[in-house]
Amino acid sequence: MSSIVTVLHDARIPGRPEPVDVLVLDDGTVEVGPSRSWPEPGAAGSPIVVDVEGRWVVPGLWDEHVHMLQWSLARARVDLSATRxxxxxxxxxxxxxxxxxxxxxxxxxxxxxxxxxxxxxxxxxxxxxxxxxxxxxxxxxxxxxxxxxxxxxxxxxxxxxxxxxxxxxxxxxxxxxxxxxxxxDRQAESELDGLVVVAGTFAAARGVVGIVDLEMADNVRAWQRRVAAGATSLQVEVGVYADRLEEWIAAGRRSGDVVPDTGDLVRIGPLKVMSDGSLNTRTAFCCAPYAAGPDGEADAAGAEAADLAAPATEAHEDRGALDVEPEELRDLLLRATGAGIETTVHAIGDAAVGLVLDTYAELGIGGRMEHAQLVARQDLPRFAELGVVASVQPEHAMDDRDVVDRYWAGTSAIPYPLASLVEAGATVRLGSDAPVATLDPWAAMAAAVHRARDGREAWRPEERIDVRTALAAHARGRDEVRTGDVADLVVVDRDPFGPDEPLRDMPVWATMVGGRWTFRA
The missing domain is CATH 3.10.310.70 (Diaminopimelate Epimerase; Chain A, domain 1)
Structure with missing residues (x-):
């Protein structure tokens, strides 16, 4: 029988009226029960009691899309984000x-x-x-x-x-x-690893318990080094790209496997394939041409008609282009899936999104899609039908709202769908794509719930989702702490479900991974 190691006393679960005690057991799970008195510290067999003084306890938060090395480096680079x-x-x-x-x-x-x-x-x-x-x-x-x-x-x-x-x-x-x-990025490995250790500590201070690292690197060896160097604040699932896929298969790596020499912190994650580019670079593959920008690089004439023009797989100068041909995409997904490696595909433009969904449908396999920033209405229900998870980054919508309104003005697809995906039954997961956006789940949840930032009016407010749905999307389906859950927990100073809660500046009091503190305010 499991014994109690730590008690989070006088805690609150968002949405519940009465205070509770969250009991952390020695098997790394929790029990939730009524708040009660506990023996004095030091009594024989007594657990460590931490009085959280009425603070709120929520499930540990995952960032489902991070480039951890790039995020760590960006923090030390010359900041150009405010340049106009x-x-x-x-x-x-x-x-x-x-x-x-x-x-x-x-x-x-x-x-x-x-x-x-x-x-x-x-x-x-x-x-x-x-x-x-x-x-x-x-x-x-x-x-x-x-x-x-x-x-x-x-x-x-x-x-x-x-x-x-x-x-x-x-x-x-x-x-x-x-x-x-x-x-x-070819600098001294120890210097880079130190930056990642620091970045992981900052992530834990924002309630992050795990990340999916999709860096374009040898992530297995990198994280073995980093854990040895002290990067123990986060659980990590590491991705791979096509250039190292055969190496992974030859080594027998399968998604979910623990990476040796990392304790149980690092596991094998998915193959990532880039199907198209990005909105800001105007390389995302779209059905309609990009509207003309300030330099006039695209012709907006007839943009709406182009929705029904050339086939989606035919690259067009002012519609972006594919980064991988459909046959290669199909082969990569089959090869990885057959070897027990999960797959995720970067797709931003609506033509790329449709093509990726077509490929999953043709192969009869589920998977995951990163970004899905522009989605045709008829493609929304296909995520649930095909078992394709939508891994999206709500803060990107706040960064890109003006760019969308300029360059995607002629499209009939939905830019940055969120409520539409949820209502269509899709499994939605939230992340940052750090360093593209900050590695802070509260910023992402604020963008998802309010669709606003910097004092501006809500942008496309019909795509807002409620706080409980946003929390579940950032906590791998967990919308509150329940008995039997893994002891990945976050203690915060304010009620996330409170009326008019801004979320973005949520004070985090403590973070716990598997019953182990990774951050205490």
């Missing part, structure tokens, strides 16, 4: 370079590259150019990473250091950019 033009971004770089110490290092190496993060050029009135960046960078290698992580702005010196070919714009997109991004 190419000229402004260049000025931020100039100001940063002006305060850097002089260096005589020559030739420059990757570690010397100055990296900025977070620019979003879709709404800029001017265009990025390599010449503008070179004018302030000179012989300093400078790389600016787009806020959606699907593009980078590269100076001439950086292109030389990184072995990249860039045109007059200085912009690299999609796979060309991903290759350069991977080269940027």
């Amino acid at each position: 033009s190419a000229a402004e971004a260049v000025q931020v770089v100039a100001d940063h370079l002006a305060v850097l110490p002089d260096t005589e290092t020559a030739p420059r190496v990757v570690g010397d590259v100055v990296v900025g993060f977070g620019f979003r050029d879709a709404m800029w009135p001017d265009l990025p150019t390599r010449a503008a960046l070179d004018a302030v960078a000179g012989d300093v290698a400078v790389v600016l990473v787009g806020g959606d992580c699907h593009c980078g702005w590269v100076s001439s010196a950086a292109a030389q250091v990184l072995g990249a070919e860039v045109d007059a714009s200085g912009i690299l997109r999609e796979e060309e950019w991903f290759e350069v991004s991977r080269r940027l």
